[in-house]
Amino acid sequence: MATTVQGAPGTRERFSQWLNAHRKWLFAAPAMIFTALLIAFPIGWTLYLSLTDAKGSVRSPKGFVGIENYLSILSDLNRFWPAVLRTGAFTAGALALELALGMMIALLLWRPFRGQRWARTAILLPFVATPVAVAMMWRLIFEPNIGFANRFLSWFGIPAQPWLSDPTTTLPTLVLVDVWEFTPMVALILLAGLTTISEDVEEAARIDGANAWQRFWSITLPLLKPVVLVAVLLRAIDALKTFDLLYVTKGQGGGSFHEAETLNIFVYDRTFKYNDYGLASAALIIFFLLILVIMWFLTFRRRGAKL
Amino acid sequence: MTQAKWTGTRRSFIAASAAVAGAGALSACGGGGGGGGDSTTLNVTLANHVWTDLITKKISEFEDDTGITVTVTQLSEDQLVDNYKVKLNAGSKDIDVMMYRPLQVGKLFGQSGYLLDISDKVGDAGDWNWDDFQKGPVELTTYEDQTVGVPIITESEMVYFRKDLLKASGLDVPTTMEELENAAKTIKEDNSGTAGIVMRSQASAAVTQFSGFLYSFGGTWIDDSGNSAIASAEAKEAYAFYGNLLHSYGPDQMSTDMSWPEASAIFAQGNAGFWIDASSLYQNVYDPEKSKIADQVGFTPFPAGPDGSKPYNVAAWALAINGESPNQDNAWKFIQWATSPEMTLEIQKEGVPSARTSVWDDPAGTESYPEELAEAIAKNAENGVGYDRPRVNGVAQAREIVGGPIVAGISGGDSDAAADDANAQFQELLDGEK
Numbered sequence: 001m002a003t004t005v006q007g008a009p010g011t012r013e014r015f016s017q018w019l020n021a022h023r024k025w026l027f028a029a030p031a032m033i034f035t036a037l038l039i040a041f042p043i044g045w046t047l048y049l050s051l052t053d054a055k056g057s058v059r060s061p062k063g064f065v066g067i068e069n070y071l072s073i074l075s076d077l078n079r080f081w082p083a084v085l086r087t088g089a090f091t092a093g094a095l096a097l098e099l100a101l102g103m104m105i106a107l108l109l110w111r112p113f114r115g116q117r118w119a120r121t122a123i124l125l126p127f128v129a130t131p132v133a134v135a136m137m138w139r140l141i142f143e144p145n146i147g148f149a150n151r152f153l154s155w156f157g158i159p160a161q162p163w164l165s166d167p168t169t170t171l172p173t174l175v176l177v178d179v180w181e182f183t184p185m186v187a188l189i190l191l192a193g194l195t196t197i198s199e200d201v202e203e204a205a206r207i208d209g210a211n212a213w214q215r216f217w218s219i220t221l222p223l224l225k226p227v228v229l230v231a232v233l234l235r236a237i238d239a240l241k242t243f244d245l246l247y248v249t250k251g252q253g254g255g256s257f258h259e260a261e262t263l264n265i266f267v268y269d270r271t272f273k274y275n276d277y278g279l280a281s282a283a284l285i286i287f288f289l290l291i292l293v294i295m296w297f298l299t300f301r302r303r304g305a306k307l
Numbered sequence: 308m309t310q311a312k313w314t315g316t317r318r319s320f321i322a323a324s325a326a327v328a329g330a331g332a333l334s335a336c337g338g339g340g341g342g343g344g345d346s347t348t349l350n351v352t353l354a355n356h357v358w359t360d361l362i363t364k365k366i367s368e369f370e371d372d373t374g375i376t377v378t379v380t381q382l383s384e385d386q387l388v389d390n391y392k393v394k395l396n397a398g399s400k401d402i403d404v405m406m407y408r409p410l411q412v413g414k415l416f417g418q419s420g421y422l423l424d425i426s427d428k429v430g431d432a433g434d435w436n437w438d439d440f441q442k443g444p445v446e447l448t449t450y451e452d453q454t455v456g457v458p459i460i461t462e463s464e465m466v467y468f469r470k471d472l473l474k475a476s477g478l479d480v481p482t483t484m485e486e487l488e489n490a491a492k493t494i495k496e497d498n499s500g501t502a503g504i505v506m507r508s509q510a511s512a513a514v515t516q517f518s519g520f521l522y523s524f525g526g527t528w529i530d531d532s533g534n535s536a537i538a539s540a541e542a543k544e545a546y547a548f549y550g551n552l553l554h555s556y557g558p559d560q561m562s563t564d565m566s567w568p569e570a571s572a573i574f575a576q577g578n579a580g581f582w583i584d585a586s587s588l589y590q591n592v593y594d595p596e597k598s599k600i601a602d603q604v605g606f607t608p609f610p611a612g613p614d615g616s617k618p619y620n621v622a623a624w625a626l627a628i629n630g631e632s633p634n635q636d637n638a639w640k641f642i643q644w645a646t647s648p649e650m651t652l653e654i655q656k657e658g659v660p661s662a663r664t665s666v667w668d669d670p671a672g673t674e675s676y677p678e679e680l681a682e683a684i685a686k687n688a689e690n691g692v693g694y695d696r697p698r699v700n701g702v703a704q705a706r707e708i709v710g711g712p713i714v715a716g717i718s719g720g721d722s723d724a725a726a727d728d729a730n731a732q733f734q735e736l737l738d739g740e741k
């Protein structure tokens with residue numbers, strides 16, 4: 001008040017106090033702004049494109065068409081809705097099998113035994129292989145005329161199966177490949193959860209005369225619930241977005257009859273093959289909302305589940 | 308700066324759609340913007356092809372002569388197209404010379420202004436002799452009277468057959484559609500486990516090989532007034548014929564996923580009597596390293612239908628200059644060098660059919676070919692039609708549509724009804740492009 005230059009220290013002091021009070025935000029700000037831009041920009045741009053008739057080249061003149069793209073996507077009974085159904089069927093099928101099998105494998109590997117480390121490594125192999133290479137391999141195995149799968153069946157006198165070449169068996173076959181590839185990941189997450197469960201509870205149940213099934217159903221599973229939820233969430237989002245496996249095995253349009261055309265294949269083709277950017281963006285936004293809704297269902301609706 | 312920002316968003320949209328689509332790899336090739344522009348470095352993007360293997364071996368000669376450094380990016384066809392679409396959409400400057408399929412993307416790229424008008428360059432090239440290039444291919448690399456590309460590889464629809472199987476069944480080499488069907492039928496009956504014929508069966512992939520059947524039966528994709536013609540009586544007949552060939556005389560387990568790699572593999576394994584596909588693929592079944600039946604492969608021109616023998620005879624690949632390239636003069640130097648008469652002759656000797664008349668007239672140009680193949684190619688060129696798929700902007704979409712009736716027939720369904728269905732969809736696509 002007495003000697004220093006008027007105003008300046010006061011302001012500076014107030015400013016530095018403000019900085020001090022908000023320092024955690026301040027230090028995190030650059031990263032947060034960057035991340036926000038990185039996420040917001042593409043989504044914003046996609047949203048903008050979805051309201052235009054962008055086609056052929058993104059740089060050519062565009063007209064604003066409002067929600068026309070959304071209407072034509074949502075009224076597309078030939079390709080869009082079947083793709084939604086296939087996405088759901090593929091995800092649900094793969095997820096159910098992967099959870100069941102993953103749980104079995106995790107329980108088997110839970111208790112220490114000889115050669116445990118080898119078993120755990122071997123189980124992980126399909127999961128660490130490159131997805132595109134895996135898809136190529138299965139495509140060759142399932143080739144109906146010269147593939148290994150049918151040769152293998154012929155040793156047991158079982159007639160040749162069409163596998164990926166028949167529209168009715170394509171999706172189940174692809175689910176099997178996905179199960180082969182990603183069950184290890186689910187098993188790994190569940191195994192990590194199992195190892196955190198204390199032995200005491202289990203022991204108490206055993207002393208009370210609970211059999212193995214009861215112990216699993218009433219003790220282990222409830223304790224494992226949050227971990228199961230994490231596994232479901234991670235795998236569901238991934239399975240919804242499956243692309244490499246489907247595109248490598250069935251190619252453009254998900255095969256000749258679109259038998260493997262899921263939402264992702266649908267959007268990819270409209271972007272890179274048809275160059276119909278407006279329509280593709282609208283489908284992407286719908287897809288994005290769909291994933292958000294599913295995530296919300298899985299996480300926020302289940303109070304008590306801490307992720 | 309705003310400019311950079313804009314390309315940034317544009318790129319990030321494409322990157323985002325690619326990433327969300329799970330094709331994360333594509334988003335990594337942002338590039339562009341300030342890339343390129345260095346006048347002594349030339350960025351050349353080429354497709355995986357025998358032609359590319361031959362030219363890349365010689366690029367050092369070009370570098371020594373001109374002092375230009377050439378950076379080659381080599382991709383498979385699908386990736387190549389996706390890569391172009393990402394980069395050219397973003398106005399990228401880091402592609403100078405691009406190898407492209409005129410029939411697949413020529414119209415779209417021309418309309419989007421991606422390809423540089425090189426009419427003056429080819430006109431003033433003197434000894435390089437633009438007039439030496441075949442008419443059909445040149446037509447394909449022309450967009451609205453502007454020359455935008457130089458054709459480098461031609462191909463026509465070839466019938467590959469097994470001499471031993473034909474002989475064993477006492478059959479002559481087929482020259483008409485009826486004879487072809489009969490031969491396929493006989494071979495299938497006489498040889499258990501062997502298909503009479505194998506061809507592409509995937510809806511989009513099969514379209515190009517089906518085109519020769521369509522023309523020979525008197526059909527076409529689009530009539531003179533610009534409307535869909537795929538439900539005409541002739542087209543329906545062609546659809547039914549192609550579908551039935553594979554349905555009745557194809558491999559035991561007929562899939563609808565086959566493109567040329569699968570079909571040629573079955574033939575090269577010795578599991579089929581006939582294989583019909585592009586002439587440029589002959590090494591896949593004629594090279595003893597790749598084929599079990601190399602010494603038994605015969606070649607014959609496309610058989611005649613009710614309207615004569617009308618195979619496709621097209622420019623499969625061409626070279627163009629990116630309209631945004633800052634290095635257009637050097638890009639043109641490279642194209643001139645890669646397509647000079649001498650270089651073309653050298654490459655054709657290695658088995659890659661060119662688009663230069665003088666090279667085909669020169670005996671040295673065909674001496675390395677199996678004699679029957681060279682004759683069949685020449686015969687196909689006489690009768691050929693210069694396009695093998697609908698000439699529209701949305702080629703990929705059109706192929707899916709017009710391929711529908713093919714797979715309907717292959718799987719034993721009603722190809723006539725499928726043709727009517729496809730006709731309506733195709734008409735809609737054509738109306739949308741008018």
